[in-house]
Amino acid sequence: MRESAPRATSSGPGRVLIAVYAIFALSSTARATVQIATKFHEAPLAYLLSALAGVVYILATIGLAGHGPAYRRLAWAAVGFELAGVLVVGTLTVLDTADFPDDTVWSVYGRGYGFVPLLLPVIGLAWLRRTRARADGSPHSRPGGQG
Template sequence: MSEPGPRPTSSGPGRVLVAVYAIFALSATARALVQIVGRFSEAPLAYVLSLAAGVVYILATIGLAGRRPWHRRLAWAAVAFELVGVLVVGTLTVFDAGDFPDDTVWSVYGRGYGFIPLVLPFIGLWWLRRTGRPG
């Protein structure tokens, strides 16, 4: 008898997590594109970081929603990168706000988004670990 594999990350409560990531993917990417097209010269670093965050959220959504083994690896990489990104950008915007004349998704640890960008990767990593065990 073969041992059961990991549970799908998009099942049960994971559906809510996928939905939240999808909303952030859409909102962060759309906001960044509007900012880049309309006023890139005002805060190029902030707008490029917002676009990078949007791409990370897209990749995390794809990874969490998928059911193939590579989807899980993608989700792990994207959510881990997200955590590092929000911590690094959050810290930089607290201590050196001059380089960020406009907010990014991860500015001050996601303050403009109710700190969800700070909490979300912890929940994502916990969910990936929890569903990674045979169920």
């Protein structure tokens, strides 16, 4: 019996995940760019954090869409950083609103975006874990199913 081919992160439900990451990459980067260009002096920390979030979403999109171990490492790093960022920035914005006169993408755990910024990295990490077993070298991923 021949084993199935490794499941890429960009297959099946991974395509939807990549599309959502791409939308967030585009929207958060565009929003941060406009905010930095037009009213940076009002909330520099918030706008820089939104720009950072945009870069992280871009890197996660590239990592999830790519094929091969380097792309998987990029995806793991970007999505892991994203989760840490949402938790840290979310907590800081709840505890100290004075430092954040305007929202970031990750403010209050992504409340302004329907909490998708909090759920997205959890789903992304779960998808990476689910696709890891065959894609990262288990016996099932070797040619011919030989282990």
